[in-house]
Amino acid sequence: MLLLWSLNYICGKIALRHFEPVTLACLRFVVASAIVLAIYFASSNRARPQARDLWPFLYLGVFNIILNQGLFTVGLGYTSSGHSAVITSSGPVFILLLAWLLKLEHLTPGKILGLVVCSFGILLLETDAGSVRNSPFLMGDFISLLGAIGFALYVVFGKRIAAQYDSLSMTTFSTVAATVVLLPLTVHQAIHLDWASVGWEGWSAMVYMAAGSSIAAYLIFYWALRHTTASRLGAVCYLQPLIVILLAAAILGERPTGHLLLATPIVLLGVFLAERAPA
Numbered sequence: 001m002l003l004l005w006s007l008n009y010i011c012g013k014i015a016l017r018h019f020e021p022v023t024l025a026c027l028r029f030v031v032a033s034a035i036v037l038a039i040y041f042a043s044s045n046r047a048r049p050q051a052r053d054l055w056p057f058l059y060l061g062v063f064n065i066i067l068n069q070g071l072f073t074v075g076l077g078y079t080s081s082g083h084s085a086v087i088t089s090s091g092p093v094f095i096l097l098l099a100w101l102l103k104l105e106h107l108t109p110g111k112i113l114g115l116v117v118c119s120f121g122i123l124l125l126e127t128d129a130g131s132v133r134n135s136p137f138l139m140g141d142f143i144s145l146l147g148a149i150g151f152a153l154y155v156v157f158g159k160r161i162a163a164q165y166d167s168l169s170m171t172t173f174s175t176v177a178a179t180v181v182l183l184p185l186t187v188h189q190a191i192h193l194d195w196a197s198v199g200w201e202g203w204s205a206m207v208y209m210a211a212g213s214s215i216a217a218y219l220i221f222y223w224a225l226r227h228t229t230a231s232r233l234g235a236v237c238y239l240q241p242l243i244v245i246l247l248a249a250a251i252l253g254e255r256p257t258g259h260l261l262l263a264t265p266i267v268l269l270g271v272f273l274a275e276r277a278p279a
Contacts, residue, residue: 001220006243008213009081011205018202021077025070026186031210033179040172047169057173065178067150079140085244087144094152111274118270125263167222
């Protein structure tokens with residue numbers, strides 16, 4: 001799952017050379033829905049959605065597909081792969097805050113320290129150009145931050161229903177629900193897309209984002225969500241920013257700045273402290 005999601009940043013940057021960010025997100029979800037539906041109907045052990053769970057699958061699809069993956073794609077168009085990965089890695093902090101607001105977890109001094117350290121790391125990340133106001137990646141990082149909050153909403157609210165369905169069914173129902181919600185926007189973007197201008201690299205990268213990141217990685221994620229706590233699962237991606245930075249440098253030619261290299265371990269340290277502090 002970690003490797004699949006790390007490569008997603010690289011493929012996302014490649015695909016964004018051919019697609020507008022919103023168009024890429026919409027088409028990615030259509031392709032993902034088509035693939036996962038084919039896998040679902042080919043499975044002999046598929047679970048059928050219960051009527052009472054249709055509403056949860058709808059809002060989980062909005063949280064995970066539209067907010068998390070959609071805003072990730074849009075934000076990536078306005079920031080670097082490294083910045084996006086570091087912002088995304090702060091997701092467990094938002095999971096902790098949301099769980100605290102819902103009175104599912106206690107906010108201890110150790111966890112508060114982790115929140116403060118993580119926030120300082122993100123602030124440091126935005127001062128590459130001297131001040132936050134001058135950061136060329138500020139808008140993209142903010143959109144990515146909203147995507148991380150969407151992921152936190154999904155993890156916390158998805159824990160209950162994940163215990164009742166297998167990973168394939170969870171992936172199918174939430175992906176299709178979000179794709180249906182976005183259908184009017186998808187049609188609009190498709191009408192205005194210059195299809196002939198999209199090269200094979202763009203199509204290949206988009207298909208990878210749909211099949212590798214949106215389906216394969218989430219099949220693993222849903223399985224894990226049934227066998228561990230939400231906060232522990234959210235912390236699985238500690239190494240992802242480092243992997244993304246290395247891949248982006250090798251494949252995309254992105255050169256990590258000093259602030260990025262300094263902020264990354266600080267953010268990860270904050271996440272670690274928040275996650276490992278005694279309850």
